[in-house]
Amino acid sequence: MNFLSDFGVFGQTILSMLSDPLTVVLLMGSSFLGIVFGALPGLTATLGVALLTTLTYSMNLETALVSLISMYVGAVYGGSYPSILINIPGTAAAAATAMDGYPMARRGEGGRALGLTTTASFIGTIVGMLALVAFAPLISDAALQFTSYEFFLLAFFGIIISGTLTSKDLVYKGWIAGLLGLALACIGRDRLQFFPRFTFDQSQLDGGIEVVPVLIGAFALPQIIKTLRDRMSLGKPQDIKRMLPEFGAIVRNFKNIVRSALLGIGIGAVPGVGEDIAGWVSYGTAKNSHSNPENFGKGEPAGIIASETANNACIGGALIPLVTLGIPGSPPAVMLLGALMLHGLTPGPMISITNPNFLVQLTAIMVLASLAMWINGMFLAKHVVKVLRVPASVFLPIVAVMSVIGSYALGLSIFNLYLMVPVGIVAYLLGEMDYPISPLVIGVILGPMADENLRRALMVSEGSVAGFFERPVAVILIIAIVLTILSQLPAWQRAKGKIWAKLARRRTDAVEAGGGK
Amino acid sequence: MKTFATLCVAALMGGVVSQAQADDYPSRDITDVVTWSAGGGTDVSNRVVAAEMAKFLPVRINVVNKPGGVAGSIGMSYAHSQPADGYTLVGVADSNTTSAVMGGWDQTFKEWYPFLIGGSPDLISVTADSPYKTLTDLIEAAKANPGSVKASAGGSGSIHHINLLALEKGTGASFNFIPYPGSAPAQNAAMTGEVTAVVTSLAEQLQLLRAGKIRPLAMLVEDSVSVDGIGDIPSGFGDYPGLSEYLPIQQTLGIAIRSDAPDDVKATLSEAFGKAMETDAVKKWAEENFYVLSGKTGEEAQKEYLKLESVFSWALHDLGAAKIDPATLGIAKP
Numbered sequence: 001m002n003f004l005s006d007f008g009v010f011g012q013t014i015l016s017m018l019s020d021p022l023t024v025v026l027l028m029g030s031s032f033l034g035i036v037f038g039a040l041p042g043l044t045a046t047l048g049v050a051l052l053t054t055l056t057y058s059m060n061l062e063t064a065l066v067s068l069i070s071m072y073v074g075a076v077y078g079g080s081y082p083s084i085l086i087n088i089p090g091t092a093a094a095a096a097t098a099m100d101g102y103p104m105a106r107r108g109e110g111g112r113a114l115g116l117t118t119t120a121s122f123i124g125t126i127v128g129m130l131a132l133v134a135f136a137p138l139i140s141d142a143a144l145q146f147t148s149y150e151f152f153l154l155a156f157f158g159i160i161i162s163g164t165l166t167s168k169d170l171v172y173k174g175w176i177a178g179l180l181g182l183a184l185a186c187i188g189r190d191r192l193q194f195f196p197r198f199t200f201d202q203s204q205l206d207g208g209i210e211v212v213p214v215l216i217g218a219f220a221l222p223q224i225i226k227t228l229r230d231r232m233s234l235g236k237p238q239d240i241k242r243m244l245p246e247f248g249a250i251v252r253n254f255k256n257i258v259r260s261a262l263l264g265i266g267i268g269a270v271p272g273v274g275e276d277i278a279g280w281v282s283y284g285t286a287k288n289s290h291s292n293p294e295n296f297g298k299g300e301p302a303g304i305i306a307s308e309t310a311n312n313a314c315i316g317g318a319l320i321p322l323v324t325l326g327i328p329g330s331p332p333a334v335m336l337l338g339a340l341m342l343h344g345l346t347p348g349p350m351i352s353i354t355n356p357n358f359l360v361q362l363t364a365i366m367v368l369a370s371l372a373m374w375i376n377g378m379f380l381a382k383h384v385v386k387v388l389r390v391p392a393s394v395f396l397p398i399v400a401v402m403s404v405i406g407s408y409a410l411g412l413s414i415f416n417l418y419l420m421v422p423v424g425i426v427a428y429l430l431g432e433m434d435y436p437i438s439p440l441v442i443g444v445i446l447g448p449m450a451d452e453n454l455r456r457a458l459m460v461s462e463g464s465v466a467g468f469f470e471r472p473v474a475v476i477l478i479i480a481i482v483l484t485i486l487s488q489l490p491a492w493q494r495a496k497g498k499i500w501a502k503l504a505r506r507r508t509d510a511v512e513a514g515g516g517k
Numbered sequence: 518m519k520t521f522a523t524l525c526v527a528a529l530m531g532g533v534v535s536q537a538q539a540d541d542y543p544s545r546d547i548t549d550v551v552t553w554s555a556g557g558g559t560d561v562s563n564r565v566v567a568a569e570m571a572k573f574l575p576v577r578i579n580v581v582n583k584p585g586g587v588a589g590s591i592g593m594s595y596a597h598s599q600p601a602d603g604y605t606l607v608g609v610a611d612s613n614t615t616s617a618v619m620g621g622w623d624q625t626f627k628e629w630y631p632f633l634i635g636g637s638p639d640l641i642s643v644t645a646d647s648p649y650k651t652l653t654d655l656i657e658a659a660k661a662n663p664g665s666v667k668a669s670a671g672g673s674g675s676i677h678h679i680n681l682l683a684l685e686k687g688t689g690a691s692f693n694f695i696p697y698p699g700s701a702p703a704q705n706a707a708m709t710g711e712v713t714a715v716v717t718s719l720a721e722q723l724q725l726l727r728a729g730k731i732r733p734l735a736m737l738v739e740d741s742v743s744v745d746g747i748g749d750i751p752s753g754f755g756d757y758p759g760l761s762e763y764l765p766i767q768q769t770l771g772i773a774i775r776s777d778a779p780d781d782v783k784a785t786l787s788e789a790f791g792k793a794m795e796t797d798a799v800k801k802w803a804e805e806n807f808y809v810l811s812g813k814t815g816e817e818a819q820k821e822y823l824k825l826e827s828v829f830s831w832a833l834h835d836l837g838a839a840k841i842d843p844a845t846l847g848i849a850k851p
Binding site: 147203 | 727836
């Protein structure tokens with residue numbers, strides 16, 4: 001009965017919104033703007049939602065929400081465009097997508113990669129929404145059991161796994177890059193006791209290293225230098241004959257999609273952890289459980305599906321603790337909470353009493369936002385691929401200018417440029433020595449979280465490390481970290497090979513013995 | 518000669534016109550620059566009050582956000598660089614008073630003539646399944662075994678941290694303070710049991726209290742508070758009268774203009790502000806979100822901010838977090 005009335009409200013919300021031309025324009029417009037925000041390096045989903053919060057203040061709540069959620073969904077998806085086309089992630093959330101998206105574009109399958117991304121993002125958003133409706137209280141309770149121990153281990157796991165994923169020859173090089181990122185993250189006043197570390201009395205370094213200039217410097221500059229140096233073309237443009245999503249690929253990747261969506265929802269629901277980590281962890285898990293892990297990084301569609309499903313599923317996940325307890329699960333969700341409070345609505349345990357239809361309306365809006373994203377995406381993918389026809393010598397200088405603007409726009413600080421350029425040069429040199437760059441950026445992103453939470457965990461336990469082994473989620477994370485490290489060591493791989501061989505032999509023996517009877 | 522006469526007439530007329538303009542204040546729209554991002558406490562309170570103030574003025578008040586810098590320094594510097602004609606207001610919170618010692622800008626709060634909206638009072642709560650049912654239980658445990666009870670209160674040097682320090686001084690208890698980057702993670706830590714006690718504002722804790730995730734022990738202000746669905750939260754002052762020496766130190770949200778603005782501008786704005794604070798819209802907003810309204814203006818309001826500036830600046834200095842010695846800025850010791 002309850003369900004039926006909810007469903008009625010759901011349908012009603014969708015119909016009433018679609019029948020209002022202004023709302024439809026706003027829906028499509030915000031979604032498009034979101035994609036642009038995601039695609040431009042330096043502009044993020046958080047910034048986009050913040051900007052629209054001010055602009056939508058005078059609208060009624062429902063209309064404002066349509067605009068804000070479409071922006072959020074669009075921006076998380078839009079970051080994949082430059083990842084795939086030019087190997088420069090538009091947002092940190094889309095960094096993992098570049099791993100396989102760019103090789104596909106080089107191969108002339110850029111259009112296919114964008115199509116897959118669009119569909120994966122759509123499915124991710126919808127599954128995230130379903131989790132929000134069906135399991136909100138359950139997931140919220142589990143996610144909020146995260147304490148400093150788990151936050152540290154999760155951050156450390158993110159760095160370790162990104163190190164293993166991106167090294168071409170030696171796995172240690174990935175970890176070295178990750179540790180370099182961690183070291184960079186230590187710069188600035190520490191967030192627990194304000195002690196200045198590696199600041200050399202420069203007040204600009206007090207606040208620490210900003211992620212956006214590092215992201216742009218580390219990904220965009222080396223890519224621009226390399227492409228121009230080798231006089232490479234960007235990729236082969238491809239005619240997209242089919243506009244429909246590849247149902248075959250989706251069905252084949254069913255398990256991958258379900259796993260990625262669940263990871264995205266779970267990571268999204270943990271407060272303070274967002275889309276960027278979801279993309280990496282999901283990509284890593286997909287690689288390790290795939291039958292041909294060596295194809296990852298060479299243009300494997302499963303890799304794109306994993307990271308893009310997860311980062312969009314994160315949105316629904318991030319809204320779960322927001323709706324149930326008023327605790328935002330990701331940085332853009334923090335802005336969303338602010339917008340709701342501006343409209344006189346405080347999400348939390350009382351919301352089902354004060355605004356009984358809120359959750360249903362929210363899910364209806366999410367469905368519309370993901371549809372808008374999908375339609376915009378399918379339309380755009382066809383045209384955006386044409387960018388690859390522009391000669392690199394014309395296009396990349398434009399990208400370079402955009403990168404500089406993107407870095408500067410953040411806080412209008414010239415210091416960000418002084419940071420971006422050296423990071424870019426170091427990243428280029430590291431790249432020449434076959435060091436992967438992604439772990440360095442992940443290290444900078446997750447470094448403060450790892451550092452702060454490890455120190456806080458030890459403060460809480462008064463120096464004892466026993467706490468790491470007493471909590472179930474912590475133990476699972478430790479096992480995951482140990483297995484990830486071991487699985488990369490040659491000795492372990494040989495040992496594993498032997499064990500498998502032995503087991504296989506035994507089995508054949510057993511079968512033969514059985515056959516002899 | 519003719520030119521001179523013309524100039525004289527022009528100057529005279531100019532004088533008359535500018536006089537008339539001053540009398541006519543406000544003759545164009547006013548901008549309120551909020552120094553924190555959209556949706557936060559400062560922003561929402563400024564928008565609610567500015568909308569009501571505009572009803573008593575012939576012009577509109579446009580609220581814009583200029584967050585960033587150190588403790589709102591970007592917005593404050595911007596508003597301070599505008600003419601002192603009353604057309605630029607600035608939305609500030611208690612923590613803006615730390616901007617000077619943290620190196621955000623080189624002015625103190627003497628530069629502002631504030632209109633005080635109010636703030637949400639702080640309280641101390643504990644993990645839902647903790648054994649402490651009253652403030653006395655908690656304080657006695659912390660006294661019996663100093664440092665054994667872990668407490669969080671937002672970041673080091675935040676208004677909630679200062680409240681916790683005052684609670685320690687007023688009761689003689691000693692907590693093991695665990696710093697978090699803000700109120701929300703500090704409250705989450707109390708919910709998971711990573712820390713036992715948390716001091717933040719009632720507005721911030723409201724949803725967790727209602728969900729039963731944390732249990733309220735005592736308000737850190739003189740009066741008890743009654744909340745729907747939670748019941749009465751007693752004042753801590755009843756059991757520990759010594760608290761009144763150090764508390765209350767309350768969140769203070771407000772609007773300000775440059776203190777060198779003309780007197781008639783100050784009077785016009787004060788009148789509109791006073792009327793706005795009496796409206797049902799403002800009262801309803803305050804009641805629903807557990808804000809205590811103030812309504813103080815001018816020197817009286819400035820005194821409150823200067824007191825906060827002194828308490829904050831020296832507390833940060835003592836924590837080793839301040840970059841600039843408050844003494845060099847002329848900030849008196851509390």
